[in-house]
Amino acid sequence: MAILVFVETADGELRGxxxxxxxxxxxxxxxxxVQASAIVLGTNLSQDKLAKIGNYGITRVLxxxxxxxxxxxxxxxxxxxxxxxxxxxxxxxxxxxxSLGDAxxxxxxxxxxxxxxxxxxxxxxxxxxGVFKLKRSVFTGKAFQITEVKTANKILALKKNAFAPxxxxxxxTVEQISVSLSEADFGxxxxxxxxxxGELLLPDADxxxxxxxxxxxxxxxxxxxxxxxxxxxxxxxSKPVSDLDWRPHHEHVGQTGVKVSPNxxxxxxxxxxxxxxxxxxxxxxxxxxxxxxxxxxxKAADYGIxxxxxxxxPKLTKALQAL
Amino acid sequence: xxxxxxxxxxxxxxxxxxxxNSDTELNKAGLTFVIGPYDDYALARAVEIKEAQGGTVTAxxxxxxxxxxxxxxxxxxxxxxxxxxxxxxxxxxxxxxxIADIARKNGYDAIFMGRExxxxxxxxxxxxxxxxxGMPSFSPVMKVEIEGTKVTLAREIEGGKEYIEASFPxxxxxxxxxxxxxxxxxxxxxxxxxxxxxxxxxxxxENLTSGGHYELPPARSGCxxxxxxxxxxxxxxxxxxxxxx
Ligand SMILES: Cc1cc2nc3c(=O)[nH]c(=O)nc-3n(C[C@H](O)[C@H](O)[C@H](O)COP(=O)(O)OP(=O)(O)OC[C@H]3O[C@@H](n4cnc5c(N)ncnc54)[C@H](O)[C@@H]3O)c2cc1C
Ligand SMILES: Nc1ncnc2c1ncn2[C@@H]1O[C@H](COP(=O)(O)O)[C@@H](O)[C@H]1O
Numbered sequence: 001m002a003i004l005v006f007v008e009t010a011d012g013e014l015r016g017x018x019x020x021x022x023x024x025x026x027x028x029x030x031x032x033x034v035q036a037s038a039i040v041l042g043t044n045l046s047q048d049k050l051a052k053i054g055n056y057g058i059t060r061v062l063x064x065x066x067x068x069x070x071x072x073x074x075x076x077x078x079x080x081x082x083x084x085x086x087x088x089x090x091x092x093x094x095x096x097x098x099s100l101g102d103a104x105x106x107x108x109x110x111x112x113x114x115x116x117x118x119x120x121x122x123x124x125x126x127x128x129x130g131v132f133k134l135k136r137s138v139f140t141g142k143a144f145q146i147t148e149v150k151t152a153n154k155i156l157a158l159k160k161n162a163f164a165p166x167x168x169x170x171x172x173t174v175e176q177i178s179v180s181l182s183e184a185d186f187g188x189x190x191x192x193x194x195x196x197x198g199e200l201l202l203p204d205a206d207x208x209x210x211x212x213x214x215x216x217x218x219x220x221x222x223x224x225x226x227x228x229x230x231x232x233x234x235x236x237x238s239k240p241v242s243d244l245d246w247r248p249h250h251e252h253v254g255q256t257g258v259k260v261s262p263n264x265x266x267x268x269x270x271x272x273x274x275x276x277x278x279x280x281x282x283x284x285x286x287x288x289x290x291x292x293x294x295x296x297x298x299k300a301a302d303y304g305i306x307x308x309x310x311x312x313x314p315k316l317t318k319a320l321q322a323l
Numbered sequence: 324x325x326x327x328x329x330x331x332x333x334x335x336x337x338x339x340x341x342x343x344n345s346d347t348e349l350n351k352a353g354l355t356f357v358i359g360p361y362d363d364y365a366l367a368r369a370v371e372i373k374e375a376q377g378g379t380v381t382a383x384x385x386x387x388x389x390x391x392x393x394x395x396x397x398x399x400x401x402x403x404x405x406x407x408x409x410x411x412x413x414x415x416x417x418x419x420x421x422i423a424d425i426a427r428k429n430g431y432d433a434i435f436m437g438r439e440x441x442x443x444x445x446x447x448x449x450x451x452x453x454x455x456x457g458m459p460s461f462s463p464v465m466k467v468e469i470e471g472t473k474v475t476l477a478r479e480i481e482g483g484k485e486y487i488e489a490s491f492p493x494x495x496x497x498x499x500x501x502x503x504x505x506x507x508x509x510x511x512x513x514x515x516x517x518x519x520x521x522x523x524x525x526x527x528x529e530n531l532t533s534g535g536h537y538e539l540p541p542a543r544s545g546c547x548x549x550x551x552x553x554x555x556x557x558x559x560x561x562x563x564x565x566x567x568x
Contacts, residue, residue: 147532195485199482274336286543316554323562
């Protein structure tokens with residue numbers, strides 16, 4: 001029995017949500033009394049950065065230093081991980097939910113004949129008899145379910161904030177391993193990537209500031225961006241805002257967009273439709289700023305300010321800068 | 324072009340979710356069931372492709388008899404025929420096994436699904452089916468363009484998109500803006516009544532996971548209002564009371 005944590009990179013850094021998965025994997029290994037390793041595919045990270053995985057609780061890092069894996073090619077990734085899992089005697093794979101992680105985990109499930117629990121929100125409630133009882137988010141954030149995974153092999157895909165690791169100064173040793181990948185594994189070619197760089201990614205963020213149709217137009221987004229910057233937050237938006245192309249689609253939060261669970265979610269000029277709430281309701285603290293005191297969002301909020309966003313946001317930004 | 328579209332039968336997105344039988348079962352009373360929102364995008368794009376290039380669209384659902392109105396709606400939107408695999412879809416692996424079995428028997432060029440179901444939100448079934456059939460799988464796909472045997476896809480990634488060149492056969496998990504949802508017209512609704520809907524018994528497959536009881540998220544303790552004239556007080560509360568700064 002051993003645990004493997006799949007670690008993703010972004011912009012040449014370790015992804016924040018993957019570090020939560022590392023912390024989770026380490027804690028789970030302790031709960032089960034087994035070994036945990038982490039795995040990184042490709043050569044996007046310097047050896048220094050790989051060693052930092054140790055800060056989050058796993059000191060054995062495996063790397064497949066194949067440049068072809070610097071891009072997230074789904075089939076190549078799942079075939080590589082499938083080989084690692086059998087060579088290393090892995091029974092449980094832990095990963096953070098993401099566009100690549102989800103796609104890879106689903107294929108790996110079939111290779112491992114593993115029960116997969118997705119949107120896991122905390123450590124297993126019980127592991128007695130090798131059966132994991134896992135709490136996970138279902139019905140798009142409207143409910144939780146306790147799911148039992150009884151199979152010998154298991155895959156756990158974690159929701160953001162399922163675990164809050166406390167970094168230590170431990171560093172990891174990196175072992176190079178190799179797998180055999182054929183041209184066919186790279187048959188689907190990624191021909192171009194359009195991606196913002198140097199920006200905090202919404203699914204990784206601990207704080208999020210979102211704007212809705214109440215902001216009236218894309219030219220008014222400055223107040224949102226300033227507040228987000230002062231908070232070190234990522235920016236999000238409601239669906240109509242991305243439908244109108246005021247903001248890019250990957251910022252759209254809610255039932256049909258990104259589901260977030262940050263520590264702080266600030267909603268500005270968003271009415272609080274049930275489809276929007278579904279994507280944010282597991283946030284730890286919700287702040288709502290809306291000029292309509294009857295906006296439904298206030299019912300889901302911890303703090304509220306009734307008023308005009310264009311007057312309130314600059315005040316908040318200023319107060320933050322003065323901290 | 325022979326396309327299989329897999330659709331879920333799920334509560335409408337505006338539904339308030341409640342449970343019964345000691346929180347072990349969804350309380351369906353008063354809920355309206357619809358085609359899953361992402362599955363609706365998959366279906367709309369599949370129908371567009373069929374209309375442009377010819378071929379057939381088959382809608383498939385793994386579910387009990389209660390899902391038939393949802394399959395009829397898919398027929399009204401433009402699917403040519405429908406298949407219902409008569410089983411309670413409680414585990415993604417079980418569902419994927421059923422879909423893969425039908426696909427092996429019928430041989431489709433492409434299998435379109437939603438990026439995720441809105442009940443269990445696993446986002447898994449397409450990847451599983453792809454692996455079971457030895458086909459590539461891509462999700463979440465925002466755009467699919469076909470030119471001969473070449474398929475160009477846009478897949479959403481965190482902070483942007485990647486463009487992929489692939490070929491048939493393949494499995495896609497779709498999301499907006501891949502196509503506009505189609506609303507059935509009168510002619511569609513009439514013809515849906517006579518289009519074939521086949522009911523097939525499931526192949527045997529053990530469930531790899533099992534669902535226990537449900538919980539609703541804890542209610543928030545109530546909203547503390549801060550007067551707009553002293554908005555900056557919020558920062559102090561976030562720092563010292565909520566401790567999130
Ligand atoms: C199938 C389906 C799926 C959906 N999925 C999603 C989803 O994933 N995410 C999502 O967000 N929506 C989703 N929606 C849409 C959802 O139902 C709402 O229409 C949408 O969330 C409303 O966006 P909004 O709050 O920005 O706009 P509005 O409802 O127009 O609200 C604007 C708000 O701004 C306030 N306002 C106006 N001016 C100011 C000002 N100067 N200062 C402060 N406040 C001001 C107004 O009082 C109002 O409350 C979905 C809908 C459907 C049917
Ligand atoms: N019971 C089902 N019947 C048919 N298709 C399904 C079923 N469950 C899931 N799917 C398809 O698989 C996609 C992903 O579902 P999931 O992995 O549950 O998030 C859905 O959007 C559907 O296209």
